Amino acid sequence: MNCRFFIAQVLSKAAYRLMRLVGKRGSYFVGVVATKICPDYLRYLKFKGKVIAVTGTNGKTTTSNLLHDFFAHEGLSCANNGYGSNVEAGVASTFVPTSRLNGVVEEAYVVLEVDERSSIHTFKRLKPDYLLVTNLFRDSYERNAHPEFIAMILEQSIPDETFLILNADDLISSGLKPKNPRRYFSLEKEPKEAVRSLSRVVDQVICPHCDATLQAVSVHYHHIGRFSCPNCGIVSPEADYKGVYNSETKQFRLEEGSSVTPYPCISENLANLYNELAALATLRVLGFEPERLQQAFGQLEVVSTRYEEEEIAGKKVVVTLAKGVNPIASSRVLDYIQSRVDERIAVVLVNTETDGHTAGPQYDDLKSAYTENPAWMYDVDFEYLCHPHIKQVIVGGKRFLDYKARLLMAGLTEAQLRCFRNPLDCAKGLDLSEVDAVYILHQVYNRYYAEELRAQIRKELER
Amino acid sequence: MKVELLFSEISAQYGEKGDQEFLKQIVGEGNYVETSLSEKPAFLQEDIDLVFMGPLTEQHQLKVIDRLSPYKEEIREKLENGQTILCVGNALEVFCEHIVSPEGKYCAGLGFFPFEARQNLMKRHVSFFLGVDEDLSVVGFKTQFTMLHGPDHEYGLFKKKRGCGLNPESGWEGIRYKNFFGTYLLGPFLILNPLWVKKLLANLGEEVMLPYESVLMEAYEMRKSEFEDPKTFYGH
Numbered sequence: 251m252n253c254r255f256f257i258a259q260v261l262s263k264a265a266y267r268l269m270r271l272v273g274k275r276g277s278y279f280v281g282v283v284a285t286k287i288c289p290d291y292l293r294y295l296k297f298k299g300k301v302i303a304v305t306g307t308n309g310k311t312t313t314s315n316l317l318h319d320f321f322a323h324e325g326l327s328c329a330n331n332g333y334g335s336n337v338e339a340g341v342a343s344t345f346v347p348t349s350r351l352n353g354v355v356e357e358a359y360v361v362l363e364v365d366e367r368s369s370i371h372t373f374k375r376l377k378p379d380y381l382l383v384t385n386l387f388r389d390s391y392e393r394n395a396h397p398e399f400i401a402m403i404l405e406q407s408i409p410d411e412t413f414l415i416l417n418a419d420d421l422i423s424s425g426l427k428p429k430n431p432r433r434y435f436s437l438e439k440e441p442k443e444a445v446r447s448l449s450r451v452v453d454q455v456i457c458p459h460c461d462a463t464l465q466a467v468s469v470h471y472h473h474i475g476r477f478s479c480p481n482c483g484i485v486s487p488e489a490d491y492k493g494v495y496n497s498e499t500k501q502f503r504l505e506e507g508s509s510v511t512p513y514p515c516i517s518e519n520l521a522n523l524y525n526e527l528a529a530l531a532t533l534r535v536l537g538f539e540p541e542r543l544q545q546a547f548g549q550l551e552v553v554s555t556r557y558e559e560e561e562i563a564g565k566k567v568v569v570t571l572a573k574g575v576n577p578i579a580s581s582r583v584l585d586y587i588q589s590r591v592d593e594r595i596a597v598v599l600v601n602t603e604t605d606g607h608t609a610g611p612q613y614d615d616l617k618s619a620y621t622e623n624p625a626w627m628y629d630v631d632f633e634y635l636c637h638p639h640i641k642q643v644i645v646g647g648k649r650f651l652d653y654k655a656r657l658l659m660a661g662l663t664e665a666q667l668r669c670f671r672n673p674l675d676c677a678k679g680l681d682l683s684e685v686d687a688v689y690i691l692h693q694v695y696n697r698y699y700a701e702e703l704r705a706q707i708r709k710e711l712e713r
Numbered sequence: 714m715k716v717e718l719l720f721s722e723i724s725a726q727y728g729e730k731g732d733q734e735f736l737k738q739i740v741g742e743g744n745y746v747e748t749s750l751s752e753k754p755a756f757l758q759e760d761i762d763l764v765f766m767g768p769l770t771e772q773h774q775l776k777v778i779d780r781l782s783p784y785k786e787e788i789r790e791k792l793e794n795g796q797t798i799l800c801v802g803n804a805l806e807v808f809c810e811h812i813v814s815p816e817g818k819y820c821a822g823l824g825f826f827p828f829e830a831r832q833n834l835m836k837r838h839v840s841f842f843l844g845v846d847e848d849l850s851v852v853g854f855k856t857q858f859t860m861l862h863g864p865d866h867e868y869g870l871f872k873k874k875r876g877c878g879l880n881p882e883s884g885w886e887g888i889r890y891k892n893f894f895g896t897y898l899l900g901p902f903l904i905l906n907p908l909w910v911k912k913l914l915a916n917l918g919e920e921v922m923l924p925y926e927s928v929l930m931e932a933y934e935m936r937k938s939e940f941e942d943p944k945t946f947y948g949h
Binding site for chain 1: 722723726727728729730731732734735738749750751770771772773776834837839841854856858899900901904905924925928929931932935936939940942944945946947
């Protein structure tokens with residue numbers, strides 16, 4: 251056994267026990283200890299079971315959690331980094347407590363959420379048996395640049411032997427590592443699926459082979475759908491696993507060639523339909539029988555740290571994550587809001603970085619010093635808010651003026667908009683008598699504001 | 714006034730679709746043309762007051778160079794005759810000598826300006842910028858894989874007050890040659906700099922009220938103050 255690895259194991263395991271003693275659960279720190287002492291830490295692990303990595307821009311966490319929850323439900327041992335981060339040290343932190351001192355990982359399955367940008371480091375040392383790529387979209391400009399760059403990173407880092415499970419409806423990720431063994435999944439578009447509005451941002455506009463403008467055969471959103479090239483004739487790949495959702499019967503089924511199997515639908519939200527489909531496709535590739543999957547998926551649910559809905563004095567109040575610098579994630583939430591045509595809606599946007607990476611009165615000093623690039627707002631489909639049922643749009647945070655400019659460009663009027671420097675003042679801009687529902691959109695680090703606003707709304711409604 | 718959005722389907726990375734739409738709103742329907750990658754640029758075929766090209770992916774940069782190379786001499790003539798062209802982000806590199814990577818991968822640009830773009834895909838530069846164009850303050854953000862090296866004192870567009878210029882040693886951001894303007898600043902660039910937009914338009918003989926101008930001005934003044942504050946920081 252490698253000496254450095256052994257020392258890394260001893261010290262990181264000791265660090266893990268110490269963290270547990272002081273009440274820390276998921277700790278990235280122990281992974282940092284392990285990889286600092288032994289940078290090749292992941293290379294020295296010996297897996298008895300199957301290693302399944304999940305990467306992509308959106309849906310990694312939900313999909314890897316679904317996979318882990320399935321294994322747990324079935325009583326199959328599974329290690330996963332659900333409590334750790336998805337960069338290399340976070341992945342390492344998963345194995346510090348679960349591996350033996352000699353590096354053997356006994357679990358029958360390992361499910362790893364892997365940050366796509368960091369895959370260049372992670373996959374240098376850890377070769378997954380299977381890799382599921384959910385999709386590739388534009389994300390943080392500062393870190394991830396654009397999906398072509400991330401596709402290049404993945405192309406360089408995915409091992410040649412890894413079996414790929416790819417989204418046939420995404421022309422960017424479906425073309426990865428063409429020589430690797432693979433299976434594709436695809437979500438069929440319901441005839442009734444509303445084409446509410448076209449997305450502003452389409453990351454794959456021209457044919458990857460001949461540069462001609464692609465023709466859409468059917469589009470779900472952004473560049474996700476079926477496309478063909480009128481010039482060279484290439485089309486989106488055929489799927490091995492085709493998901494079909496019927497919004498009237500709420501039935502979800504999986505078609506594999508001539509075989510059709512119904513499955514419980516965990517969530518009818520489009521993004522989650524893809525997540526469930528990706529998980530099912532992966533489990534079918536692993537050899538799990540449809541009957542077993544049918545039973546288990548009836549018990550699984552999508553973790554709702556990202557969406558909370560409650561009724562307060564007859565009004566619906568929703569707190570939902572809409573990651574600011576991820577324009578696609580924000581657009582998906584706004585698309586959902588625009589679909590709620592039976593509700594009179596107020597939208598509260600506090601999803602900028604909000605003056606720093608964390609929010610709360612204790613971070614006032616940090617707040618005053620941080621500036622944010624508002625360019626991401628111009629990739630978000632705020633035009634989705636231009637509907638008669640969306641009565642009020644309230645914005646709060648340091649970037650309130652940038653937000654106002656963007657929303658005016660999108661077509662909202664001054665009369666619809668209320669903008670506040672202090673996010674906690676947003677409740678003042680609400681006229682609750684005019685609306686049935688309030689949707690509060692927050693960032694990853696500033697849920698605090700959303701919860702405070704909800705409390706203010708509750709106080710007002712229950713007065 | 715007529716505007717051309719050059720290769721608009723691929724030249725709108727990093728939120729610059731906002732600048733495309735801003736220009737459309739300024740000139741109004743019927744006064745802009747969007748040229749796709751498969752078409753000959755409109756400014757080589759008709760009178761276009763302002764050509765705009767935004768940031769590209771690195772692969773698309775190469776495609777654009779390839780598409781424009783057959784028209785190099787026509788473009789050169791237009792530049793010399795004062796055609797107004799604004800390139801934002803790495804679009805300006807298309808017009809420079811070449812792009813080179815640490816591994817030695819080399820790609821020739823159109824060669825109009827004696828600058829070398831040193832590209833490192835494993836090292837992303839992120840910063841904010843405060844500078845001046847004569848008496849006018851300019852603000853923006855930089856997020857890029859390249860640094861441009863060349864005679865910045867001859868071609869520099871914005872004098873640096875704070876942040877990073879064309880490269881860490883440079884006192885200038887951007888390139889200007891006659892009516893060619895190239896800058897790495899994003900935000901989107903035009904939306905963050907309403908005064909500079911008005912100056913650009915005035916040079917083209919247009920005195921206009923910008924859409925939601927008062928909001929843009931307020932945001933610009935607020936950002937300028939932030940950038941002047943030595944405590945301000947940006948980046949992850």
